[in-house]
Amino acid sequence: MATEAGPEIHPIEQFSIHPIVPIHIGHYDISLTNSGLFMLLAVGLTCLMTAIAARGGAGVPTRMQALGEMAYEFTAGMVRSAAGEAGMRFFPFVFSIFFFVLLCNLLGFIPFAYTVTSQIIITAALALLVFFTVVMYGLKEHGAHFFKMFVPEGVPIYILPLVVAIEIVSFLSRPVSHSVRLFANMLAGHITLYVFGAFVIMLGGASAILKPAAILPFAMAVGLEALELLVAFLQAYVFAMLTCMYLNDALHPGGH
Amino acid sequence: MTNTTPVRADAGENGRKDATNMAENDEERLARLRGSLARARAARESEKHSAPPDRPAQPGGDSGMSLAMRAGSEFVAAIIVGAGIGWTLDHFIGTNPLFLIAFFFIGVAAGVWNVIKLTSPKGGGSERDSRLSQPEAADKGLRRSGPRSANNAWRGASGGENSAVGPDDDED
Numbered sequence: 001m002a003t004e005a006g007p008e009i010h011p012i013e014q015f016s017i018h019p020i021v022p023i024h025i026g027h028y029d030i031s032l033t034n035s036g037l038f039m040l041l042a043v044g045l046t047c048l049m050t051a052i053a054a055r056g057g058a059g060v061p062t063r064m065q066a067l068g069e070m071a072y073e074f075t076a077g078m079v080r081s082a083a084g085e086a087g088m089r090f091f092p093f094v095f096s097i098f099f100f101v102l103l104c105n106l107l108g109f110i111p112f113a114y115t116v117t118s119q120i121i122i123t124a125a126l127a128l129l130v131f132f133t134v135v136m137y138g139l140k141e142h143g144a145h146f147f148k149m150f151v152p153e154g155v156p157i158y159i160l161p162l163v164v165a166i167e168i169v170s171f172l173s174r175p176v177s178h179s180v181r182l183f184a185n186m187l188a189g190h191i192t193l194y195v196f197g198a199f200v201i202m203l204g205g206a207s208a209i210l211k212p213a214a215i216l217p218f219a220m221a222v223g224l225e226a227l228e229l230l231v232a233f234l235q236a237y238v239f240a241m242l243t244c245m246y247l248n249d250a251l252h253p254g255g256h
Numbered sequence: 257m258t259n260t261t262p263v264r265a266d267a268g269e270n271g272r273k274d275a276t277n278m279a280e281n282d283e284e285r286l287a288r289l290r291g292s293l294a295r296a297r298a299a300r301e302s303e304k305h306s307a308p309p310d311r312p313a314q315p316g317g318d319s320g321m322s323l324a325m326r327a328g329s330e331f332v333a334a335i336i337v338g339a340g341i342g343w344t345l346d347h348f349i350g351t352n353p354l355f356l357i358a359f360f361f362i363g364v365a366a367g368v369w370n371v372i373k374l375t376s377p378k379g380g381g382s383e384r385d386s387r388l389s390q391p392e393a394a395d396k397g398l399r400r401s402g403p404r405s406a407n408n409a410w411r412g413a414s415g416g417e418n419s420a421v422g423p424d425d426d427e428d
Contacts, residue, residue: 162362169338169359169366170373177333177370181325234322 009198011191015118034114035122042103042116046096071099075240082244083251090247093133097126098240105186105232109225117235118186120179127179130243138250149253178242185235189228196221327374331367338363 019031053068061069075095079087101117108115116122138146150167151160199217203210342359346352 165362166366166369169341169362170334170370172341173330173334173337173363173366173370176337177326177329180333181329184329185325238322238326 009195011194011198014190014194015115015187017119035116035119038104038107038114038116039100039122042100042107045103045107046099071095078237078241079244082241083248086251087244087247090133090244094240094243094247097130097243098236101126101182101239102233102236105236106229108186108190109229109232115186115190117182118190120183123179123183124175126239127175130178130246131175134246134250137247138253141250142253146250146253149249174246178239178246182235182239185231189224189231193221193224193228196224323374327371330370330374334367334370335360335363338366 017033017035019029019033020037021032023029023031049064050068050071052064053071054065072095075098076088076091078098079091079094083090104116104122107113108118135146138149150164150171152163152167155163196217200214200221203214203217338359338361339356342356342363345355345359349355
């Protein structure tokens with residue numbers, strides 16, 4: 001594959017989880033892993049940002065306060081447009097999810113950092129949290145009326161079972177697509193970046209004729225970095241936006 | 257918003273009147289200002305209340321690329337979930353390929369339904385309206401100049417389909 005002393009490509013290795021602080025309680029291994037460290041870092045940075053932003057309350061906002069206000073306005077606009085004014089009761093939930101995902105995505109860009117959202121278990125946990133929030137809140141608020149969501153009006157009785165089955169499968173497919181989209185984007189992005197980065201090193205370590213060709217994958221890696229930055233933000237936005245739209249179904253079942 | 261201009265004009269007029277006879281006009285002016293303020297507030301409130309249902313789900317910032325990614329993943333996810341339900345039912349009942357096949361096709365239908373729901377605008381009637389209005393707009397030459405940007409902003413049925421189907425094919 002590589003030239004004699006060239007590096008081997010292991011694009012998946014960057015996603016391996018290893019413990020940093022081993023903790024064992026009974027039979028359970030609850031060690032702090034590199035994944036957990038970056039999750040804590042993401043939560044910590046979000047808390048720090050909002051705490052600093054909320055500290056002043058000055059008439060003329062400081063830079064951090066302006067940032068905090070922008071973050072609030074952006075998320076509040078997203079919640080209002082997708083779930084209406086009633087959706088604002090879920091604002092803290094959506095805000096937390098949005099900034100957790102966004103910071104996990106962005107922290108992954110630091111060299112040697114770990115991209116938490118490239119593990120499907122993380123995104124699946126978040127998506128299932130949203131899913132069960134929708135189901136439980138919908139059942140609590142609307143009771144059996146919540147199931148009307150699966151029964152569209154004006155459908156003849158003889159194909160109703162089929163339509164209901166389709167609607168239920170469509171509803172159950174939400175957490176799958178919700179989690180897989182974020183996970184796949186982050187995983188694919190970081191693998192691509194790694195592969196192009198490895199190409200630069202391989203070509204740079206090759207014969208003198210091939211050396212200048214290393215500029216090509218390098219240029220590609222620079223372009224990809226910019227694209228991945230966009231994807232990191234966009235996927236966090238899409239994740240939060242879909243959360244709002246699913247919550248909208250819990251607030252107003254049946255009404256599209 | 258439009259109500260703010262009359263308010264300003266009133267204030268200006270009153271300001272000039274105030275210079276001539278101040279004492280008698282104070283009450284009158286206060287009442288008038290109060291009235292226009294109430295009107296402006298009412299207009300703003302009604303605007304706020306009517307806005308969410310009028311607007312489509314996404315006000316913008318959602319590019320065609322992410323729409324295409326969503327369409328692709330929702331289609332695949334529904335098929336996987338359908339097949340998974342079928343396989344699980346077979347596993348417990350023991351009718352091996354029967355439910356797997358049946359629910360696979362239900363999954364495909366649910367996937368298509370997901371994509372239809374995703375690309376059609378909210379509200380069943382508006383879909384037809386936007387299809388009808390498309391040729392009209394083209395006759396006037398409004399849409400000709402920038403069909404791409406118009407599609408993105410409008411997010412109508414035909415625009416959504418175009419931007420969804422194109423990149424989706426690439427993905428497969």
